Amino acid sequence: MTNLEKHQNIAHKICRIYTNDQDSHNDLFQEITIQLWKAYPKFRGDSKFSTWMYRVALNTAITLYRKKKKSIRTQDFDSVFFRIKAEGYDDTIEQNLKLMYDAIRQLNDIDKALIFLYLEDKNYSEISDTLGISEVNARVKMNRIKTKLKSIINP
Amino acid sequence: MDDLDLLKKDWKKQEESLPHLTYDQIYKMLWKRSSSIVKWIFIISIGEFLFGVILNIIFADKDYWADMEKYHLKEFNIWVYVISYLITFFFIFRFYQNYRKISATDNASKLMKTILKTRKTVKLYIGYVLISSVVVFIVTIWMILKNHAETAVPQVEKNMAFDTTQWLIFFGIMLLSVAILLGILWLFYRLLYGILLKRLNKNFKELKKLEMH
Numbered sequence: 001m002t003n004l005e006k007h008q009n010i011a012h013k014i015c016r017i018y019t020n021d022q023d024s025h026n027d028l029f030q031e032i033t034i035q036l037w038k039a040y041p042k043f044r045g046d047s048k049f050s051t052w053m054y055r056v057a058l059n060t061a062i063t064l065y066r067k068k069k070k071s072i073r074t075q076d077f078d079s080v081f082f083r084i085k086a087e088g089y090d091d092t093i094e095q096n097l098k099l100m101y102d103a104i105r106q107l108n109d110i111d112k113a114l115i116f117l118y119l120e121d122k123n124y125s126e127i128s129d130t131l132g133i134s135e136v137n138a139r140v141k142m143n144r145i146k147t148k149l150k151s152i153i154n155p
Numbered sequence: 156m157d158d159l160d161l162l163k164k165d166w167k168k169q170e171e172s173l174p175h176l177t178y179d180q181i182y183k184m185l186w187k188r189s190s191s192i193v194k195w196i197f198i199i200s201i202g203e204f205l206f207g208v209i210l211n212i213i214f215a216d217k218d219y220w221a222d223m224e225k226y227h228l229k230e231f232n233i234w235v236y237v238i239s240y241l242i243t244f245f246f247i248f249r250f251y252q253n254y255r256k257i258s259a260t261d262n263a264s265k266l267m268k269t270i271l272k273t274r275k276t277v278k279l280y281i282g283y284v285l286i287s288s289v290v291v292f293i294v295t296i297w298m299i300l301k302n303h304a305e306t307a308v309p310q311v312e313k314n315m316a317f318d319t320t321q322w323l324i325f326f327g328i329m330l331l332s333v334a335i336l337l338g339i340l341w342l343f344y345r346l347l348y349g350i351l352l353k354r355l356n357k358n359f360k361e362l363k364k365l366e367m368h
Contacts (some may be wrong), residue, residue, distance in 0.1 A: 005178050012173045026189070033181055036187045039259040056259045059266050062358050064259060066351070077341045093161060100162050109354070110361040113263070119166040132264025137365050146159055153158055 002047045004036055010050060010120075011057050017104065017116050018061045028065055035060045050084055054117070055130050062109045064075070096153040104153045115149075193257055193270060195290055195351055199294070200277040204247055207284045210336075226302045228295060242287075244278040265364075269361040274352065282341060288336065292329070 006149070011032045016027040039056050078105040104115055110131070117127045127142075214263045253273040259266065 002178070005211060008181070009173050010169075013169075016169075016173075018257070030187055031190060033184045034187070035191065035259045037185050042258060042260045050309055052260070055262070059259045059263055060191075062263060063270065063366045064193060065267050065353055066190045066195065066354075068191045079309060091200055096158060097162060097165050098232055100158070110263075110365070119163055121163075130262060131362065132262030132266075133365050134361060140246045146170050149162070 002113065004033065004053075007053050008049050010053050013120075014057050016111050016115065017137060018109070020105075024067065027067075028061060031065045032057045032060045044121050044141060050125070054120070054122070058113050058116070058130060060111055064116055073074055087112070099153050100149050111145055118146075157253075191356060192351065193254075196274060197254060199347060199351070200250060200273075203277055203281060204243065207243060207280070209285075211239070226299045228298055228302075229300065231294075238280075239287060242283065245284070246276060250276045250280075264359075264362050267355060267362065270355060271352075271359065274348070285336075285340060289333070293335070296329075322336070341345065 011029055012025075014032070015028045019025045019028050036053065036056050041054050104112065113131060114127065117130065122130075124135045124138050124142075126132065128138045131138065220229065220232075225277050250273060253269065253276055257266070257269050257273065261269070
């Protein structure tokens with residue numbers, strides 16, 4: 001539990017990639033918490049807690065979690081998330097980032113998982129391990145997504 | 156600097172804007188209801204097993220057994236029951252085994268595979284209920300007709316024989332029950348699992364597609 005509190009950012013970031021509004025975000029976060037709690041007896045401590053948490057949390061997002069009834073979309077999250085107005089960024093960069101985040105949001109669940117792990121600086125062996133695909137395939141797919149993202153901002 | 160590097164940098168920056176829940180807030184969440192797909196599959200599957208058993212119980216009332224006695228089918232029926240319950244228990248056992256194997260700690264591909272396998276067991280069970288019902292139904296009708304022909308000697312004919320209308324009603328009821336059964340099963344599959352497993356199936360296919368390259 002303390003571990004979970006400490007690493008809760010992992011879950012929040014996954015929620016941001018996979019959900020569109022605050023309600024769903026909370027919902028998914030809660031489900032991740034429950035799944036982590038249930039799976040915790042199986043955590044053997046031979047890997048880092050955070051590594052293990054990535055796996056359980058992503059599994060929850062792409063496999064186990066079932067969305068509750070569609071809540072009315074009150075607020076699309078451009079405003080909350082992906083806020084980005086940061087110093088040192090000129091408008092073009094900001095614009096490009098927004099375009100890329102938009103593109104990411106439109107990816108399918110598996111591609112989202114790939115790009116999420118990439119953004120989290122995970123290496124290919126960890127990515128292939130988490131998703132259960134071969135390293136080569138993870139690399140090929142990732143390159144495709146990267147090219148796609150780049151082409152969006154540099155058509 | 157590369158665009159993707161910028162993206163990565165920005166991604167890391169968002170850490171500051173992420174919500175931070177306290178220990179207590181997280182602890183409270185643990186007692187909320189899980190909306191996990193596995194939980195639903197478990198509940199629905201148990202429902203389906205019960206459905207098969209209840210169907211047996213409803214149809215096998217006293218009158219049913221009396222009828223079976225009349226048509227010398229009691230022994231045949233007892234065997235059918237013993238065998239069908241054995242098979243049902245085997246399915247429940249397999250289902251439970253598969254269910255226990257589902258672990259959020261597995262990699263995504265394996266996790267999806269185990270869930271689908273658990274589902275498949277119940278699917279096979281329903282298929283078995285369907286096919287065996289039809290087989291038992293046909294055998295029973297055949298044996299009733301055979302017995303009927305033997306017992307329908309002229310002096311008892313009036314007591315034992317159905318007239319045409321009765322036959323029609325008899326077959327009508329039989330057909331109707333089979334139709335209702337099929338209807339319920341259709342609902343299970345098209346609606347329930349269609350909705351329940353749509354996302355899982357889609358993601359599983361997506362992963363498989365990656366592996367084929």
